[in-house]
Amino acid sequence: MEKEAMGGHVNIMLPLENLSSDLPNGGVVLGHDKEISTLHEEISALRSRQRHLNRRRREALDKLIDLKGSIRVFCRVRPSISTSNIKIKSPVTVEQENILVRAVGIKKDFSVDRVFDQESTQDDVFHDVKPILRSALDGHNVCILAFGQTGTGKTYTMEGTSDNLGVVPRAIQELFSHAAQDTSSTYSFSISMLEVYMGSLRDLLAPRQQPLFRSTEGNTTCNLSILATTSGSVQVEGLTDVAVPDLKKANQWYCRGRRSRSTSWTNVNNVSSRSHCLTRITIRRCGGVSEQVSKLWLVDLGGSERLLKTGASGLTMDEGKAINLSLSALGDVIAALRRKRSHVPYRNSKLTQILSDSLGDGSKVVMVVHISPSKEDVGETICSLGFAKRAMLIESSRELSEDLKMLKRKRLAELDKEMRDAEQELGVLNEQIRSAETSAAEERKKLSPSVACQALSDEKGSPRSILVSGHVDDAADSPQATQRAKSRMMVHHGSVPHFMSATVCSRQRHGAATHSAGKPRLTRSVNAYSSKPGGSQSFSHSASKARSSVAFSSGEPRLKYLSVKSDQINVSSNSIDSTAASAPRPRPRESFVSRPVQRAPLHQHRRRMSCLT
């Protein structure tokens, strides 16, 4: 009984000031109290510096990206895959930011923001893509697109192989790694994957009710609608959105989506993607009171192709035509954005409709144009580079005077340094905050046993003290309960005549009653934390941190929102299995409950974009 009362009631929830002042010999407690408040002051000073540095870093990054251009175009040259031993000179040569294409009767010169030659690695590409991920974490919508002729390595760049990971798995890894390091905000991520196939949208993470083989008959269940809200954000109605609490789950879902893609054999590529594959990572950042939501789109576009050359016929030819049409619509949109035209033709294809809130104002775009080094592909190479040229800034740096170019370079270097310095200091600050928080937690742990011990020694081991300690636990949550604990303490510290103190039997009865009364209260409290408002499919998780987790609701009422357990990947039946989301689950006390999903009638604030086309 004694052990249970002690062990079961070591609780830190009672406000420290109450404890230290109420206990007869509060000196020891007061010492810990002081230590804790010093640590808290230290933490709040560090956090304020952290906020300042974060602001500086964000501003520097925004300026840097704006100066470089919010649509950046890279070019990657695929290594030669010729099996012959004879070295044939490639018509494509690259120098710095320029690509020269020389062939009989052809002499063309293109410039882009960055060129990756045949020897470039996945690391090199990701190194240049990485800064834009910080923008996504800072709250901007970001779009990374792989464009190019079929068989030039778009899927290789985006997905990679198991030993040479591509941009998507690396980006996912980077998001989780940043979330784990950043002590100023709490992040949560969710993933969706869809395919734009022959002008219709297919949910790649939906339960397996759709045929995985290609079919000419439009499957209505996979033709999702695109909706635009009055605020300008775009939603795909009914698209599965899976919350991913950690990197492992995120990779599992990403692999599942990849496996569901439509591919086929063509003359040019054994495993040719016959669609545009779009992976969306929704980032929810909670830094204090507000929650910021941004989207990171990672898009492996279908290969642009000459239909005769790919040997396409029938369905494969139709697929090729659909891909070419939507790529041309994408080119028009990017060109209009570059020229800052008032009308941007988003509605010309499903692809551009979906991406419309992530290509325009305030968004950041990186397009990696892929080309082949071989002579046979010169025509397609020129077409792809022509596309890149349309996407490049009209007033490109080549048209700037040498002086202006130098000034621009200098400013870029300054901003880069400013950002790196801030990042370095932030890294140190994060460590300091973590260590101060650990010390504070340890002090708090020390404090609770000392409360119990102090009370015990004061009562010379009397069981009455155990009751006092026991009530500390009851006092955890409410001010009334704290008050009850205080009055009990007064009772046990001699403010009543001795004959009114409990006998051994009554103490045991009281102890048992307190213990059993405590149980349902505790259960209720746990249930209160785990219940779901409005039966929404939202749930709480932290990005693999020991810190408090954030609970959120999707805020996108018609999106399916799945909770994932590693053994729940096999989602079956017509409805999404959200049992994990709805089952009551104990949560850490620090977590807070998601706000209820607000279900406004769709017609009030959305219009159906797909109906307008």
Ligand SMILES: Nc1ncnc2c1ncn2[C@@H]1O[C@H](COP(=O)(O)OP(=O)(O)OP(=O)(O)O)[C@@H](O)[C@H]1O
């Ligand atoms: N940089 C590279 N290094 C090594 N291998 C590469 C590279 N780029 C492409 N490949 C290889 O070339 C082949 C075709 O690449 P991939 O399937 O990525 O092309 P794609 O552009 O996605 O084609 P499609 O549009 O038809 O889907 C693959 O076998 C891939 O592994």
